[in-house]
Amino acid sequence: MSHPKHKKQAEKTDRSEFFAARASTPKATGLLDQAQDGDGGNDTLPLRTPTGSHNLPVTQDFLQTCLEDMSSKILASIQSTLRELSKDVQELGDRTARVEQRVEEQTSVHNELADQVHNLQQLLNQSQRKIMDLEDRSRRQNLRIRGIPEEVSQQDLHPFLIEYFKALTPELPAEMLILDRYHRVQKPAFLPQDTPRDVLTHLHYFHVKEAILQATRGQRDLPQKFTHIKIFTDLSAATLQKRKEFKTTTEALRNNGVQYRWGYPVRLLIRRNGTLTTINTPEEGHKLLRSWGIQPTQAGAKAADQRRLSPEWKRAKK
Numbered sequence: 001m002s003h004p005k006h007k008k009q010a011e012k013t014d015r016s017e018f019f020a021a022r023a024s025t026p027k028a029t030g031l032l033d034q035a036q037d038g039d040g041g042n043d044t045l046p047l048r049t050p051t052g053s054h055n056l057p058v059t060q061d062f063l064q065t066c067l068e069d070m071s072s073k074i075l076a077s078i079q080s081t082l083r084e085l086s087k088d089v090q091e092l093g094d095r096t097a098r099v100e101q102r103v104e105e106q107t108s109v110h111n112e113l114a115d116q117v118h119n120l121q122q123l124l125n126q127s128q129r130k131i132m133d134l135e136d137r138s139r140r141q142n143l144r145i146r147g148i149p150e151e152v153s154q155q156d157l158h159p160f161l162i163e164y165f166k167a168l169t170p171e172l173p174a175e176m177l178i179l180d181r182y183h184r185v186q187k188p189a190f191l192p193q194d195t196p197r198d199v200l201t202h203l204h205y206f207h208v209k210e211a212i213l214q215a216t217r218g219q220r221d222l223p224q225k226f227t228h229i230k231i232f233t234d235l236s237a238a239t240l241q242k243r244k245e246f247k248t249t250t251e252a253l254r255n256n257g258v259q260y261r262w263g264y265p266v267r268l269l270i271r272r273n274g275t276l277t278t279i280n281t282p283e284e285g286h287k288l289l290r291s292w293g294i295q296p297t298q299a300g301a302k303a304a305d306q307r308r309l310s311p312e313w314k315r316a317k318k
Contacts, residue, residue: 107309107310110308110309111308111309114307114308114309115308128238129265129266130265131238132236132238132239132242132265132266133264133265135236135238135239136235136236136239136264136265137264139234139235139236140206140209141202141203141204141205141206141209142200142201142202142203142209142233142234143200143201143203143209143212143213143231143232143233143234144185144198144199144200144231144232144233144234145161145164145198145199145200145201145229145230145231145232146195146196146198146199146229146230146231146232147196147228147229147230148160148196148199148229149196150196150197154183154184157182157183157184157199158179158182161179161182161199161201162177162179164226164229165177165212167220167222167223167226168212168215168216168220168222169208169211169212169215172208172211176205176208177203177208178203178204178205178208179201179202179203179204180202180203180204181200181201181202182199182200182201182202183199183200184197184198184199184200185197185198185199185200200234212231213231213233216230216231239265239266242265242266243262243266245282246266246268246279246282246285248282248285248286248296248297249268249279249282249285249286249289249296250268251296251297252289252294252295252296252297253270253289253294255297256294258270258271258272258294259271259272263278266280267279267280268285270288272292
């Protein structure tokens with residue numbers, strides 16, 4: 001029977017022999033050398049070459065080869081992306097050139113249309129002025145009388161008007177006061193409800209009508225029943241609307257004591273310092289007032305602006 005102590009020594013001897021035999025093999029020797037090299041502080045680590053045939057240390061040439069290979073791949077990717085971007089930019093450039101050409105064509109067409117609209121607007125204004133003049137000439141012997149009570153019936157209008165005109169112009173012969181027509185007209189909406197309707201009358205002689213209008217501007221002693229009556233020139237609605245556009249000019253003239261009167265079709269005849277000036281548009285009136293050092297009461301309405309367009313760029317010569 002063997003002693004336990006001798007048994008343990010025999011097992012230890014067997015293990016030593018086993019590991020010694022394993023260490024003597026080539027593979028074990030290589031691993032041991034690698035471990036010793038690592039412990040020895042060598043800076044290079046064994047890497048397998050691309051062929052996998054044997055181990056070589058990492059050198060500067062090998063790293064440079066790897067970096068060049070990586071750089072070539074990155075460069076190829078960048079070049080591919082740049083080619084795609086260049087293609088997109090070229091397409092955008094072509095589209096932009098077509099858009100610029102189209103805008104240039106549309107600008108040219110717009111300017112031609114703007115010129116045509118301006119010319120047509122001038123022709124339309126001239127036609128409107130002629131129509132207004134014709135309509136006002138057909139009314140040139142009419143008078144619009146405001147303030148005659150509604151109690152005066154249609155049958156009583158003629159003697160009432162004749163009596164009123166005689167009181168205004170006693171110097172005129174009675175046989176010259178001939179009324180071709182006379183009747184009441186619809187009341188304007190802006191007048192109070194209790195205001196009587198206007199009376200429209202057509203006098204046979206134009207100079208009689210002018211004499212009556214001139215008499216209303218002076219101071220005359222009239223009977224009580226005639227003191228509240230007012231007389232106006234009968235004008236077309238278009239003429240009245242056009243005259244409203246001169247409101248700022250006429251207000252400034254009245255405030256500064258400048259005399260004026262209306263001409264036909266729609267114009268202002270202004271007399272200042274013995275000089276007669278004709279104004280055809282509100283803009284001309286504002287310009288004239290400023291030249292005299294008179295400021296209009298308020299800015300007039302601006303006319304519709306049909307401006308021509310200017311190109312945003314100039315085409316470069318190729």
